[in-house]
Amino acid sequence: MADASAEGRRCMDGIAALPEDVVLEVFSRVGSVKDLFMFAVTCRRWLRRFTDPAFLRGLCPGQGEEGHRARLLGFFFQQTRFVRCERMIKMRMTQHTSVSAPTFLPAPGSPLGPMDRALTSFVADDDGTFNYAEPLAARCGIVLMQLVPRTEPMTATSHLLLGLCNPITGERHVLPPLESYGIPRYLTSYAIITAADSDLDGKQQRPSSSGRFTFSQLLLTTQHKDDYKLYLYSYSAATCSWRAPTMCLDGRRFSLVGERSAVVHHGVAHWLCIDLVTSRAAPDDYLYKLSVEVRTARVSLTKLPVRAGGSPLLCVSRDSKLSVACVYPVHVRVWTQLGGEGGDDTPAPWLRTVIRIPMAVPYPNYSLLCQPCEKFDFNRGSMLVLYRSSGVFILDLEKKVMEKVMDCFLSLFSDKLTLNRTSVAYEMDLVEFFVLQLGGLCRESTGKKCEEFACSVMP
Amino acid sequence: MAAATDDAGDSNEMIRVVSSDGEHFEMPEAAANLSLVLRHMIEDDCADAAGIPLAVVAAKPLAKIVDYCTKHAAKSSGLTIEEAEELKRFDAEFIEVDTDMLYDLLVAADFMGVEGLSKLAVQRTADLIKGKTPEQNRETFGIVNDFTPEEEEEICKENEWAFQITKPPSRLC
Numbered sequence: 001m002a003d004a005s006a007e008g009r010r011c012m013d014g015i016a017a018l019p020e021d022v023v024l025e026v027f028s029r030v031g032s033v034k035d036l037f038m039f040a041v042t043c044r045r046w047l048r049r050f051t052d053p054a055f056l057r058g059l060c061p062g063q064g065e066e067g068h069r070a071r072l073l074g075f076f077f078q079q080t081r082f083v084r085c086e087r088m089i090k091m092r093m094t095q096h097t098s099v100s101a102p103t104f105l106p107a108p109g110s111p112l113g114p115m116d117r118a119l120t121s122f123v124a125d126d127d128g129t130f131n132y133a134e135p136l137a138a139r140c141g142i143v144l145m146q147l148v149p150r151t152e153p154m155t156a157t158s159h160l161l162l163g164l165c166n167p168i169t170g171e172r173h174v175l176p177p178l179e180s181y182g183i184p185r186y187l188t189s190y191a192i193i194t195a196a197d198s199d200l201d202g203k204q205q206r207p208s209s210s211g212r213f214t215f216s217q218l219l220l221t222t223q224h225k226d227d228y229k230l231y232l233y234s235y236s237a238a239t240c241s242w243r244a245p246t247m248c249l250d251g252r253r254f255s256l257v258g259e260r261s262a263v264v265h266h267g268v269a270h271w272l273c274i275d276l277v278t279s280r281a282a283p284d285d286y287l288y289k290l291s292v293e294v295r296t297a298r299v300s301l302t303k304l305p306v307r308a309g310g311s312p313l314l315c316v317s318r319d320s321k322l323s324v325a326c327v328y329p330v331h332v333r334v335w336t337q338l339g340g341e342g343g344d345d346t347p348a349p350w351l352r353t354v355i356r357i358p359m360a361v362p363y364p365n366y367s368l369l370c371q372p373c374e375k376f377d378f379n380r381g382s383m384l385v386l387y388r389s390s391g392v393f394i395l396d397l398e399k400k401v402m403e404k405v406m407d408c409f410l411s412l413f414s415d416k417l418t419l420n421r422t423s424v425a426y427e428m429d430l431v432e433f434f435v436l437q438l439g440g441l442c443r444e445s446t447g448k449k450c451e452e453f454a455c456s457v458m459p
Numbered sequence: 460m461a462a463a464t465d466d467a468g469d470s471n472e473m474i475r476v477v478s479s480d481g482e483h484f485e486m487p488e489a490a491a492n493l494s495l496v497l498r499h500m501i502e503d504d505c506a507d508a509a510g511i512p513l514a515v516v517a518a519k520p521l522a523k524i525v526d527y528c529t530k531h532a533a534k535s536s537g538l539t540i541e542e543a544e545e546l547k548r549f550d551a552e553f554i555e556v557d558t559d560m561l562y563d564l565l566v567a568a569d570f571m572g573v574e575g576l577s578k579l580a581v582q583r584t585a586d587l588i589k590g591k592t593p594e595q596n597r598e599t600f601g602i603v604n605d606f607t608p609e610e611e612e613e614i615c616k617e618n619e620w621a622f623q624i625t626k627p628p629s630r631l632c
Contacts, residue, residue: 014562015584015600022565022581029585037621041614042593042602169620437618 016045024058031113033168033430040438051439056431060111067431068382068394069405074106076119076135076143077423101130102145104167104426107392108406111430112167119143122167129174133163135424137261139192141213141433142166143424144261146187147174160187160222162235164215168428173215175235178222178242185222188230191262191269193217197294198267212436213428219262219269219292221248228252234297248299249290253277256290263314263377265322267294272314272324273301284308287324306335306350311375318381318398324350325383325397327375331356332383334397355400376425384425474501475510476525482518483510486525490532494524495572515570520563527553527576554583558600 015023030036036059040050049055060070080100101120106112120130133145147161160178165171195211218235228251234243249256254273262269271290279286287308291300310326310333317323323336335350378384381398392405474491476484491497491506500511513521530553534546556564561584568576587599597604606614615622 014558015602018562018565019569022569025577025581026565026584026588029581030588031585032589034621035589035591037618038591038593039588039596041618042596042600042604044605046602170623171620438614440617 020055020058024055027059028109028111031111033111033433034170036111037434037437040434047438051435053431053435056434060109060430067429068378068380068396069107069403070431071378071427071429072107072384072392072394072405073110073112073426073428073430074104075423076102076104076138076426078102078134101125102133102135102143105423119165119167123165123170123172125172129163130165136187137190137192138424138426139261139264140194141168141426141428142171142192142194142215143426144190144192144218160185162218162220164192164218166213166215167426168433169213171215173237175218176240176242178233185224185231187220187260188223189221189256189260189262189271191219191264191292193219193264193269193294197264213433217294219294219297221256221271223251230254230256232292232297232299243297246297246299248292249273249301254288254290254301258311258313259376261376262292263316263322264294265316265320268292269294270314270322272312274308275303287312289314304335304350306352307333309333313375313377313383315377315381315383315397316379323381323397325375327383329357332395332397353397355397357395358400358402378425378427386423474506475508476521477510477512478516478518478521479514480518482521484521484525485510486529487532490525490528493528493532493573493575495574497571513567513571516567517563520560520567523553523556523560523564524567524571524573524576528573531575550579554579558587 015026018026027036027039030039036050040046057067057070060067079102101118104112104117104119104122106114106116119125119133119135123130125131129147130145132148134148135143135145137144143165145163145165147163149159149161162175162178164173164175193216195214195216198216199211216237220233220235221230222233222245223230229247230249230251231245232248233245235241236243253276255276256271256273258272260271262271264270269292273288273290275286275288284307287304287306289302289304291302292298293300304324306324306326308324308326310328313325313327315323315325315334317336321336321338323334326333326335332355334353334355336353337348337350339348374386376384376386378394381396383395383397385393385395385402387393391407393402394405395402472488473485474488474497476486476491476497478484488501491501497506497511500506505511516524530549531546534542538546554561554564561580564576564580565584568580588596591599594604596602604611
C-alpha cells in the first residue's frame with residue numbers, strides 16, 4: 001500500500017482513476033445492464049459519467065458515426081420447433097426437459113455479454129412459461145412472444161397465447177388467452193406500445209423518462225379463416241385485459257405487406273397494405289397505410305401517393321419522418337413524407353430518393369444480391385438486412401452506406417428445417433436508455449446537457 | 460540485486476526490469492516476451508544489464524506480473540488438459556487480490572501489454588461489479604456516497620425495475 005501509485009489514487013476512488021479505456025473494458029465485460037445501473041448510482045461522479053453520451057458510446061462498440069451497429073444488441077430465436085398437436089402437447093407435458101427458452105445470440109461486442117444465453121437468464125420465469133415461447137417481434141427493448149399452449153383444450157389456433165418481457169429491466173407479462181370461440185384465425189400483425197407512446201397526443205414529444213421502455217399496450221390483428229376479415233385487438237397492461245375487437249380491414253380487398261411488426265410513430269401504429277383489386281389494374285398504385293391511433297384505437301386507412309414496387313417496407317427516418325422503402329434486388333426507392341406531422345387529414349407530399357444497395361464489405365462467395373433475405377426497419381433511417389447465407393448488414397438509407405454487423409447466422413439459419421424460423425432483432429439504444437433513466441437525476445450537476453440530449457434522441 | 464551474468468544470444472537469458480520505485484526483477488526471456496512492450500525492447504536490443512526501466516509500474520505489482528509471466532511462459536505451448544486446468548487454477552488464485560492491487564495490475568498489464576493478464580484483471584473487476592447493490596459496490600470499491608437521502612429515494616423510485624432484488628414470481632392476470 002505504500003506505492004506511490006496507490007497513494008496518489010487514494011484522493012479519488014480507485015476505480016475512477018483507472019485509464020478510460022480500461023474502465024470501459026471492465027464495464028463492457030459486466031454483461032448486464034442492471035448491474036451497470038447499480039454501479040452508476042453509487043455516487044455523483046459515476047452518475048455523471050453514466051449519463052455522459054460520450055462515455056456511454058465507449059461502452060457499446062460500433063457506435064461509429066451513426067451508431068446503428070451499437071443499437072443491435074443481438075437476436076432472439078427459438079431453437080425448438082413446437083408442433084401444435086395434442087400428441088405433442090401431451091408429450092411436452094411429461095417431458096419437461098426437452099424444451100428450452102428462446103436463445104439470445106449477442107451481436108459482436110454486445111453489452112449483454114459475449115455468449116449465447118437463454119431468455120430466462122434475463123427474466124425470472126419460475127413457472128417455465130417462456131420455455132414454450134416463440135419470439136415474434138421486439139421494440140424499445142420489449143420482446144413479444146407467442147406462447148405455445150401447454151394444455152389440451154388450448155390446441156390449434158382457437159387460442160392465442162402471448163407473452164412479453166423486457167430482458168433489460170426484467171419486466172414480464174403473460175397475457176390472458178385470446179379466445180376465438182372455435183373459429184380458427186391467424187395472427188397477422190402486431191404493435192408493441194410503450195408508456196411513452198400512449199402518453200403522446202400526436203404532437204407532444206417530451207421524453208417521459210422511464211416510459212420509453214415500459215410496456216403499456218399490445219395491438220394486434222388477426223384474420224379469420226371464414227370471412228377474411230381482419231380484426232384489431234388491443235391489450236392494456238394497466239387493466240390486464242383485452243378490449244373487444246373491431247373489424248379493421250377487409251381481407252378480400254386488402255392484404256398486409258412488409259413487416260408484421262408495426263412502425264409506431266408519434267403515437268400511431270402503422271402497417272403497410274396493398275389493394276389487391278387495383279394492384280392488378282394499376283401495378284404501381286396500390287399501396288395503403290393502415291393506422292391505429294394508440295390512445296383512441298381509432299383505425300384509418302390511407303392511400304399512399306407513392307409509386308410502389310419491389311418489396312415495400314415502412315421506416316422512420318432520422319429526423320422522425322415516416323417513409324416507405326421499396327426494396328429491389330439492387331436498389332431501394334425511398335419515399336419520405338414531408339412536413340405534416342402525423343396529420344393524415346392534410347396530405348403531405350412524399351419525396352422520392354433512390355439509392356443503390358452498396359457493395360458492402362467484400363465477402364467470400366459474394367453473391368448477396370441474389371440471396372434470399374429479410375428486411376426490417378431499424379429506425380433512424382436505416383434498415384436491417386439479413387442475408388440467409390452470408391451475414392447481417394445495416395443499410396443506412398440516408399447516408400447510403402451499408403455496414404456489416406456480423407457473419408453468417410449459422411445458428412439461426414443452419415438447416416432447411418429452421419429456414420422459416422423467425423429470428424427477432426433485439427435493438428435498443430443503451431446510450432439513450434441510460435440518459436433517459438438517469439439523466440433527470442443529475443440535472444442540477446450537468447445542467448441542461450442531459451435534457452437536451454434526451455430530446456434529441458427521441459424519435 | 461545485480462547478480463545476473465550476461466550471456467548474449469542465449470534463449471534462456473534472464474531479462475531484467477526495474478520498477479518505478481527502483482527495485483530490480485528478472486525473468487526468463489520467454490516470460491518477458493509475453494509483454495508486448497518488453498518483447499519489442501528485447502527485439503531492438505534495448506534489454507541490457509542495467510535493466511529495462513518501467514516508469515509507471517511499482518515494485519508490488521511488478522513482482523506479481525513477473526510471477527504471472529514466468530508461470531505462463533513455462534506452460535505456453537502444447538498444454539495437456541491437466542496443465543491447462545492447473546494454469547486456470549493458478550490464474551484464479553493469482554487474481555484473488557485486494558482492489559488496490561487489482562487497479563495496479565490493470566494499469567500495469569495495460570501499460571506493459573500483457574494481454575492474458577489484462578483480460579484476467581478486467582474480468583475479475585467486472586465480476587466484482589456483477590450482482591451487487593449500490594451499497595455493496597461502494598463497499599467493494601471504496602466509493603463515498605455523496606447523494607442526499609432525498610436523491611437516493613428519487614433514484615430508487617425512478618428505477619424501480621433495477622432495485623427489485625426479488626422479482627415478482629409472475630404476473631398472470
